[in-house]
Amino acid sequence: xxxxxxxxxxxxxxxxxxxxxxxxxxxxxxxxxxxxxxxxxxxxxxxxxxxxxxxxxxxxxxxxxxxxxxxxxxxxxxxxxxxxxxxxxxxxxxxxxxxxxxxxxxxxxxxxxxx
Amino acid sequence: xxxxxxxxxxxxxxxxxxxxxxxxxxxxxxxxxxxxxxxxxxxxxxxxxxxxxxxxxxxxxxxxxxxxxxxxxxxxxxxxxxxxxxxxxxxxxxxxxxxxxxxxxxxxxxxxxxxx
Numbered sequence: 001x002x003x004x005x006x007x008x009x010x011x012x013x014x015x016x017x018x019x020x021x022x023x024x025x026x027x028x029x030x031x032x033x034x035x036x037x038x039x040x041x042x043x044x045x046x047x048x049x050x051x052x053x054x055x056x057x058x059x060x061x062x063x064x065x066x067x068x069x070x071x072x073x074x075x076x077x078x079x080x081x082x083x084x085x086x087x088x089x090x091x092x093x094x095x096x097x098x099x100x101x102x103x104x105x106x107x108x109x110x111x112x113x114x115x
Numbered sequence: 116x117x118x119x120x121x122x123x124x125x126x127x128x129x130x131x132x133x134x135x136x137x138x139x140x141x142x143x144x145x146x147x148x149x150x151x152x153x154x155x156x157x158x159x160x161x162x163x164x165x166x167x168x169x170x171x172x173x174x175x176x177x178x179x180x181x182x183x184x185x186x187x188x189x190x191x192x193x194x195x196x197x198x199x200x201x202x203x204x205x206x207x208x209x210x211x212x213x214x215x216x217x218x219x220x221x222x223x224x225x226x227x228x229x230x231x
Contacts, residue, residue, distance in 0.1 A: 036222075043119070043206060043222035072125070090157050101146070101210070101218060102171060105157025 002027045002093045006106035014114045019063075019078040021109045023091030026072065034092040034103065035065055035073040044090065050074060059087070086113045116139065119223035121207050127171055127229045133195040136226045140188065140209030144171075147193050148220060149182055150206040163205045164190065165212060194228075 007022040011107045019098050032051045036044040048059025055067040056057055061084075088103060092103045120139040128134050145166050150158035163171040163179065167187040175182070176218050180197070184190040194201055204227050208220040 041224065043224045045222070046219055049219065082132075092157070096130050101220075102156075102160045103148075103220060105159070107155065114143065 002031065002091050002102075002104045004033075004091045004104060004106040006089075006091050006109050008109055009107065010110045010112065012112040012114060013081045015083055016080050019076070019081045019085065019111065020090075021076040021111065023065075023074045023076065023106060024055050024072050025091075025093045025105060027093055027095055029095045033065075033067060034093060034094070035059065035063070035074075035076050036090045036105075038088045038090065038108075041088075045065045047076070047089075072086050081111075081113045083113050083115065086111055117177040118208055119207055119221055120204075121223040121226055123226055125227050125229075127231065128197055130199055131196040133193065134197055134228060135194075136192045136205050136207075136228075138190045138192070138207030138223060140190070140207070141221055143211070144221075145187070145211035145212030146210045146218070147184055147190050148181065148210075149190070149230050152204040152206055152225070154203070157187065161192070197228075197230045199230050202228055204228070 003026045005024045006010050012102045014050045034049045035047040038044045050067045052055050063078045088108045090108050091106045094103045123135050146213045147164045152158040161175045162182045164184045167184050182192045187208045204225040206225045207223045210218045
């Protein structure tokens, strides 16, 4: 079975500060891992994904995440927060089998950026 | 390239009524997904289609929920009868459907359902 845990339902950072959103996963098979962002009244947009290639994954808008198997983690970071980064962020895991490609999402972390 | 389209965007009904949601995936995407996102939670998969066939509906409450994708393009999700706990945002997503390393799911804006 696959699942993810996102530590911290709300995170606040100052504009220009480091953004760190935490995600730990559980998977019985080698996982694929994803970070999605959701702006108010919009659908989810893919930020980045890990599919067993390089462990450091770079995404859009300056975000990156590092897959650490020993820690079962896939934390999302950005060196300098921008006001436009304020949104809800979801970590997700999948383990494609056969034709099914179910994404299992965490409960989300709401990022607030303080001017 | 047009994204995933969903309608209506908002729907308010009373319990025990019926409701239907529509989704038009990105052109050429073989795989279509319906997710339920309850307030304060992450999305949960309800059903996955590959073309017009069901791949995974293990989490679909089949006593009241149904979905179809008759021509392998548009899809409809129906709830009959609705319960209070069905209040949620219903998200549709689509993907090309081949090669897991590149098969990204693209999400529509969702339909927000309120059951009174």
